[in-house]
Amino acid sequence: MEVSGEAGSFDSYKGRVTYGHQFKNDLEVLLSGTIYDSGGQSSLYYPTYDQRINPGNPWARNNGVAEDADSDSFKSGFASLKFHDFSLEGGYITHEKGNPTAQYLTDFNDNRFRTTDDRGYANLKFAHEFPEDLNLTAQVYYDMFEHKIDQPYTLNTPGDLLVEEVQQGEWWGTEVQLTKRLWDRHTVTLGGEYRDDFKQDDTLYNNSQFSTNYPGTRQSYGVYLQGDFVILTNLHFNAGVRYDQYGDFDSTVNPRLALIYNPIGQAVLKAIYGTAFRAPNFFEVTYSDRSTPTLKPETIATYELVYEQGIGNHLRSSVAGFYNQIDDLIFLGNLGYQNVSGAEAKGVELSLDAFWPSGVRGRVSYSFQQTEDSSTGQVLTDSPQNMAKLNLSVPLWKDKIFASLELQYLSQRTTMQFNPTTYATEAGADTAGYAVVNLTLFSQNLVKGLDFSASIYNLLDQGYSEPSTPQHVQNAIPQDGRAFRIKLTYRF
Numbered sequence: 001m002e003v004s005g006e007a008g009s010f011d012s013y014k015g016r017v018t019y020g021h022q023f024k025n026d027l028e029v030l031l032s033g034t035i036y037d038s039g040g041q042s043s044l045y046y047p048t049y050d051q052r053i054n055p056g057n058p059w060a061r062n063n064g065v066a067e068d069a070d071s072d073s074f075k076s077g078f079a080s081l082k083f084h085d086f087s088l089e090g091g092y093i094t095h096e097k098g099n100p101t102a103q104y105l106t107d108f109n110d111n112r113f114r115t116t117d118d119r120g121y122a123n124l125k126f127a128h129e130f131p132e133d134l135n136l137t138a139q140v141y142y143d144m145f146e147h148k149i150d151q152p153y154t155l156n157t158p159g160d161l162l163v164e165e166v167q168q169g170e171w172w173g174t175e176v177q178l179t180k181r182l183w184d185r186h187t188v189t190l191g192g193e194y195r196d197d198f199k200q201d202d203t204l205y206n207n208s209q210f211s212t213n214y215p216g217t218r219q220s221y222g223v224y225l226q227g228d229f230v231i232l233t234n235l236h237f238n239a240g241v242r243y244d245q246y247g248d249f250d251s252t253v254n255p256r257l258a259l260i261y262n263p264i265g266q267a268v269l270k271a272i273y274g275t276a277f278r279a280p281n282f283f284e285v286t287y288s289d290r291s292t293p294t295l296k297p298e299t300i301a302t303y304e305l306v307y308e309q310g311i312g313n314h315l316r317s318s319v320a321g322f323y324n325q326i327d328d329l330i331f332l333g334n335l336g337y338q339n340v341s342g343a344e345a346k347g348v349e350l351s352l353d354a355f356w357p358s359g360v361r362g363r364v365s366y367s368f369q370q371t372e373d374s375s376t377g378q379v380l381t382d383s384p385q386n387m388a389k390l391n392l393s394v395p396l397w398k399d400k401i402f403a404s405l406e407l408q409y410l411s412q413r414t415t416m417q418f419n420p421t422t423y424a425t426e427a428g429a430d431t432a433g434y435a436v437v438n439l440t441l442f443s444q445n446l447v448k449g450l451d452f453s454a455s456i457y458n459l460l461d462q463g464y465s466e467p468s469t470p471q472h473v474q475n476a477i478p479q480d481g482r483a484f485r486i487k488l489t490y491r492f
Contacts, residue, residue: 001492008485010070012038028082033075040070041480044100048474049108059102059420059473062109069100069111090122103471105420110152112162118146133181140174163206167283170199185230194221200282218247218282226256234262246279249297266310275301280330280337289336296339301325314356320349325374332470334424341375345383359395359402364388379414382467386411386433400446406438415467417475428475434464449491457483 006014018032043065047053050064076093095117102108125139147167154160173195180188197218226240238258245251256274263269280288280295288295306320327342347369354362371383379385390407415428437460442453458481465476 002489004487004489006485006487008038009480009483010038010040010042012036012072012485026084028080030078030080032078034077036072036074038072039068040072040098041100042070043067044070044478046101046108046474046478049102057420057473059105059108066100066102066109067111069098069109069113071098071111071114072096085126085128087125087127088123089125090120092118092120094118101468101472101474101477103469104151105153105418105473107152107154110154112150112152114150116146116148118144120144135179137177137179138175140172142172143170145169161206163204166201166203166205168199168201168203169197169282171195171197186227188225188227190225192221192223195219197282202283202286220244220246236260244277246277246297249279252277252297252299266316268306268308270304270306270308272304272306273302275299278330284330284337287336289333289338291335292338295330295337296328298326298328298330298339298342300327314354316353318349318351322347322349327374332425341373343371343380344374345369345371359393359399361391361393363391381414381416384410384413384433396441399444401441401443404440404442406440407435408438409433409435413467415475416470417468418470418473420473425470428467431465431467431476434462436460436462436464451487451489453485453487455485455487457485 002016002018004014004016004018006012014034014036016032016034018030020028020030022028046064046066048057048064049060049062049066051057051060052063054060074093074095076091078089078091080089081087096114097116098111098114100109100111100113102110102113106113121141121143123139123141125137127135127137129135145168149165151163151165152161153163173193175191175193177189177191182188197220200217222242222244224240224242227238229237229239231237236259238256238260240256242254242256243251244254254275254277258270258272261269277297277299279297285295302322302324304320304322306318308316308318310316322345324345325342326344328339329342330337331340347367349365349367351363351365354360365388367387369383369385369387371380372378373380386409388407388409391404392406393402393404395402411433412430414430416425417428418424419426436458438455438457439459440453440455443451446452458479461482463478463481465478468474468477
């Protein structure tokens, strides 16, 4: 039995109870439930909705202050049964979030604007190891998802209008996978899967009236083969290929290849290539731009070179260069979703990991990337050129109490925003780069069965904003300042 409780800024509370037991007949049971509630920021200021600054914005009101509109809560449950080769698990979560940003040109400072998401699943799995190094895994599953958004509109509308949109999806699927080890040197995996999206509904309720869009159903299946081959004692070749028939879209074949070479000592070289695709989801199909050709899946080809090097007994470094080519990128335009020419992303990633017997651990990483539209050369929105992270954990007392410091840095990013005058999406001002510092003190088994942690997020109270989505009038959303969280976990 384990119980856990948390308390934090903005009247936030969270509790969890977990119970697990293994019976003498090898039956294993695990049950867990979690509840969370947060009042959120009591007031949030958005200059775009301040009528003193933007008198031409007809949606501006309350001097740009959204009051009591940032609530957040969820409840979730999980259960698992395992008996020999069979396992059955399922989970359910319902999440409700207030939205203070007046997205979709809803009324500003109206705390009825909120989203509710429900997600549930059940999965039955069979896994067995046969003689001759043959493993079989088979599973069948069911999933459901419901998204509801309440959108208040009263401006220029007689009476009080509350539009409710409900999106529902249900699907089931199955997968079978065989893994065989050959001559103690090679491993081959063969698998196939099938999925049936048998319910996809999108319903709009306008007071007492409603209309329903039926994007239809979708059946998909795929077959894949993968192998890991030892060519030399220090040279591995990993190769895989997958065939997919996704709904009514054209079938596709995607390979994945990798060479892993250990020339000497702790040095490792990797060369990786692969392709993949993403078909338009039901929301994108329903709200696609009808003036353009039917949406197609977007595809990507990835290339990567990696050099990893161990340094002594306590350090490990990595240098990676990458290039990604995306074609038929799905983009939200003024008239709906459409395919655009594509994008290119290239860059380099550096990292250094450290560990000492004293318990001191650290990691520093840096990424430089350029992500541009293939046809125009323009930098894509919400794509930072520079990213850096620093993590450091230090024991303070007898491997019982630790301090952990985290630094995250992102450089400036381009943004998009919705112009309420022209009803068009246009480029917004760049968001400034920022660095955020988080600090955590935590214990491990300080008292038998008891763990404790206390965290301060955005320790230096850095003011910063994240790029918004195109459905916002404001191009960027300000983020929280300094916040705290305290957590206690006890195991019986």
